[in-house]
Amino acid sequence: MAWHSDFDPIETEIYQRRLARLTFFVVIVFGVLFVRLWSLQIIKGPKYRIQSENNRIDLRDILPFRGLIFDRNGQLLVDNRPSFILGVIPEDTKNLDSLTEDLRRLIEIDSVMVKGKIKKALKWNPFNPVHIKKGLTRDELARIETNSLSMPGVIIEVKPERHCIYNTLAAHLIGYLGEIDREQLNRGEYKENKLGDFVGKFGIEKKWHKYLNGIRGGQQVEVNASGQILRVLYQKAAEPGFNVYLTIDKDLQMLAERSLYNRVGAIVAMNPSSGEILAMASSPAFNPNDFAKGMDRDGWERLISNPHFPLQNRAISGQYPPGSVFKIVVALAGLEEGVIDPNEKIFCGGSHRFQGRIYRDWKEKAHGYVDLHRALVESCDVYFYKMGQKIGIDSIAKYAKRLGLGSRTGLQLGDEEPGLIPNKAWKLRRWHVPWQEGETLSVAVGQSFTLITPIQMVRFISALFNGGIVFRPQVTRCIGREDKKGVFEFKPHVIGHWGLRKENMELVKKALVGVVNEPRGTGKRARLDQIRVAGKTGTVQVIALPEEEESVQERDVPYKFRDHAWFVAVAPAENPVIALAILVEHSGLGGVVAAPIAKDMLESYFNKSMPLRAREVLQDKAIKGVAR
């Protein structure tokens, strides 16, 4: 194919002329660049050569002050303390052998490893300090400072170190810091941070890292060959991070943790009319200060090999069958659906036969004729076997979901588990077998597949007593800075309403008051004299013991086969200001183990006089302090 040129002769001439002009322009511009290079490299070159050899312009970071963490009453929980780091600038060292020898004499170091580290840095990055030892003691610091003149290249860096004043207090909530990893850097998750920075890795420290961190400042400085600053060329001050005020009450938190001392479990306390978490304890705990110092391998090994997983926050990620606490759900479902007549009396003979199997009541001696009120107060299993069967599993599951169980509460912390509410469809999907009617009976008394987290439990009991309002639990009250107070305040956040009939809820509430206050109530160990407490006990069978062993005493059962104890409570019942969910793993009956903890906590909470011993116990409670 041939093309015809679309130029006419005049056009050709015009284009040629313009191209010539263009060429001229390009040559001129290049000329300017040549001249510039000549002036930089030839005329001013020697000056720059000297600068590049002797003096150098360097950037020094000014680290921001990380925001503090307070409790709801303004009590300081976490602050920063100076930590001293011994560093060596490889380029400035004279004799490596004598230097490492000198250092070894002053402080405890592995001189061979240190020498290797410095040698390697000498090759790659000789101007950046190599960190030899972190967290120097005052003694070591003094020894180095007095000898520093004879050891060129040795520097002391001061870095702020995170410090939890009460060590393990609210460890799972506060969380810890760790050195930023490459993946986080690549994802651009923490734009303000560089390699080597400590960033929030867990809990509130992670959740609000962006605000706590502050903004890095820096200096452009001119330094001489031995690294001393000759002058500061530019400076940009660092901006401190925002402070975080938690919703927890330090004293109540201490009490909760003390109650779990030497036990495995979780306690959550919440304000039923706002969703604010007043205490959130998980045992065993860890000490965030160990992370701030830079966790060594042994410490880390010990943490992760602990069979009780101290790093897990059981309050939000511990999933347990609800035990008899679930009877509240069944009662509400039955009342709403009209299946349960609250006045109808059902006979409990200590066991219930269904499809050829015997379903036992916890009380061998039987409850006799019970109505709904007594069934809840005495936690009669047979009553709920029968009702559960009548209501049906899918209806129970529907109500459990509606009451906020079996799904994440939306707390502002990561790692929350959803729990599980089983129904027919789930069974088929998960296990590929149809639902057995007998399983409905187990579900009705809170055993079987159902899984609930303590935080769901506390929100559930709160909603029952606040008229059915479901709040999003909150652990942060506000984020602010001293100069700009209350930059962001967290308001109560209503997620939904139960939408149940008031009279039905009143019936159940009355029964829960009875659980604690009536002579035959299973939760009577939580009773207080001045204040009316309402609650419900729960005991989770971890394993069904063979029948012949049924009479074995609790203390003879191996630890891992013992029951989990639940207790949920609110007080005062008429107008509750605090709701509690307590779970103690492998400890025994809810009414025996968990209810007294609730009593202790409520008593102190209302007396506003926290026993001081709580603090003493916490101080020496380390990671290892766990039941067996």
Place this chain on the structure above:
Amino acid sequence: MFDRRLIHNFDWILLVILVFIGLLSVLNLYSATHTIRSMGGSQIYVRQICWFAIGFLVLVLMTTFDYHILDRFAYPLFFVSLILLVASLKMGRVTYGSQRWLSFGYFSVQPSEMVKITLVIVLAKHFSRLERMGDYRLRDLLRPLILIGIPFIMIVHQPDLGTALMLVIVCFSLIVFINVNWKSILIFLSTALLSAPFFWITLQDYQKERIIAFLRPDLDPLGAAYHLTQSKITIGSGLFWGKGFLKGTQTRLDFLPQQHTDFSFSVLAEEWGFVGSVMLLFLYLFLILWCLNIAKNSKDKFGTLVVVGIAASIFWHLTINVSMVTGLLPVVGIPLVLFSYGGSSVISTMAAMGLIMNISMRRFIFQE
């Protein structure tokens, strides 16, 4: 039908210049990343070799068809590249806070690089069809301005201000080349300045911040101003002969965050001195002059304009980058095409070079 004259007319000189620039680039990147382990540095020059290998392949591919096809399909091509640009805005990968990459599983492309070429093609088509010669008025420029405006706004929103700026400069060069009267240009510039505030309010805060940082790098004494000081020391300390390959102390000091991209020229200047930097400049000068020569020999307006547009792009990249690292212009973050590290940039530039080669090879198919 294969025409033997195609082989005969193959532009070996252009190819040789490109091979030289590619070799220098790889050698220099090897040196620049010699110390940066933090970026997986040693891999970078290997990857650059791959980019060049792919680039030469693309270059050869771009010579296999008659470039008049591009004239015919200019608009569809332009729209395809715009769609890719929109896609990168909607679902692109965010790196360093801006969305410019479109990921296709194994590899990612930067559609804004592609737009640079298709826009030049579309403008060349438009201008080659104009009846009158020269002295164009503002209304003649309405369509080109819309064509430039659409990708410009999108790229600013990414925000990739360096590329947006280059787009405007290259198009503006083309407009000046076809000779619009100066009054129209002045009117256009003043309306652009007046409408800037309206455009400004459509931007998000972070986009505004980036534009301010782009236009006033001196406001950040710990960033750009520091880089400039270091860059001047680096270039200056190279003296006449340079410090020698892999012996650049400034480079070893790890003083610049982008010594493999924006400041790669400084690395060369330190290690190879005035001799080395002038040699590289001469290579580029030769490349640009050679392109203009091809433009001169082209027998149709479309071909001429495409070549001028692409040559303008190379010229401005080089001028702005070298002025920036030597302190003649503010540090605006524009890399040196072909020489700095960058896959999308190398491949798209090689594609553009293939197009020039194509035009150079087919000058004989015209009948007088």
